[in-house]
Every structure is written in C-alpha cells, then in structure tokens.
Amino acid sequence: MKLKKLTRDIDFMDKVEELSGQSLNSCIRCGTCAAGCPFVEDMEILPERVFKYITLGEFEKVLEHNTMWICAACYTCSVRCPRDIDIAKIMEAVRQVILRANIDMVDVDEVDNIEELPQLAVVGCFRKETG
Numbered sequence: 001m002k003l004k005k006l007t008r009d010i011d012f013m014d015k016v017e018e019l020s021g022q023s024l025n026s027c028i029r030c031g032t033c034a035a036g037c038p039f040v041e042d043m044e045i046l047p048e049r050v051f052k053y054i055t056l057g058e059f060e061k062v063l064e065h066n067t068m069w070i071c072a073a074c075y076t077c078s079v080r081c082p083r084d085i086d087i088a089k090i091m092e093a094v095r096q097v098i099l100r101a102n103i104d105m106v107d108v109d110e111v112d113n114i115e116e117l118p119q120l121a122v123v124g125c126f127r128k129e130t131g
C-alpha cells in the first residue's frame with residue numbers, strides 16, 4: 001500500500017483532543033498501552049509514539065504509519081492506562097480527523113487484495129466515500 005503525499009495543513013492536536021475529550025499531554029510514555037494491545041505486532045509505530053508525534057505537531061509522521069487503522073478499539077489499553085487516558089477514543093479521533101479532512105491515504109489502484117487492508121481502514125474509506 002502506498003501513501004499519497006499529504007499537503008493539507010490542519011490543527012491536528014486540537015482536533016484530536018476536541019473529538020476525543022482526552023489530553024494528549026497527560027501521557028507519560030510508560031508503554032502500558034502497547035504492552036497489552038492484542039494488535040501491537042501489526043502496528044508500525046506504538047500508540048504512545050502516535051501521541052508524541054501529535055503533540056509535536058508532526059502529523060504527517062502519524063499519517064505515514066498504520067497504527068490508527070490497525071487499532072480495533074478493543075479498549076484494553078484504555079482501562080489499563082495509569083493516566084486514565086482513553087487511548088481507543090484518541091485513535092478514533094485520529095481516524096475522524098483524517099476522514100473529515102478528506103485526506104487520501106490509500107491509492108486504490110495499488111490495492112490488489114482488499115482483504116490485506118486493515119478492517120478499520122476499509123470501513124473508514126467506505127464512510128468517507130458514502131458520508
């Protein structure tokens with residue numbers, strides 16, 4: 001899967017915090033969320049790294065990796081976070097920001113087998129194209 005070049009400038013962190021109701025700066029990078037995530041092996045970067053990139057304003061680095069699309073919103077991390085951060089909500093907010101900004105992350109011409117795509121990416125694409 002190839003990622004298209006992203007040029008859109010959006011206030012990523014504010015939007016993610018507004019949609020999720022969570023404070024990204026509360027994260028102490030303890031790694032508890034990744035340690036218990038059943039899908040972490042398929043994630044290109046850990047959730048805490050996603051949060052770090054967002055707080056640094058480096059949203060293109062977030063978009064270059066698949067973590068938010070691999071997250072299955074199982075809430076395992078959310079109940080284990082020592083800072084009471086609802087990580088699953090943040091992941092959903094990241095997906096929402098991307099979809100609302102109408103950012104194309106997948107070149108459909110490069111997709112040979114739809115079953116190879118993360119399920120949430122397929123659902124997100126469907127919502128974008130039909131919403």
Ligand code: SF4
Nearest residue numbers: 027028030031033081
């Ligand atoms: S468990 Fe919570 S505090 Fe620890 S890295 Fe994950 S989000 Fe940050």
Ligand code: SF4
Nearest residue numbers: 037071072074075077
């Ligand atoms: S909600 Fe997402 S990031 Fe958290 S444990 Fe489940 S799959 Fe992993």
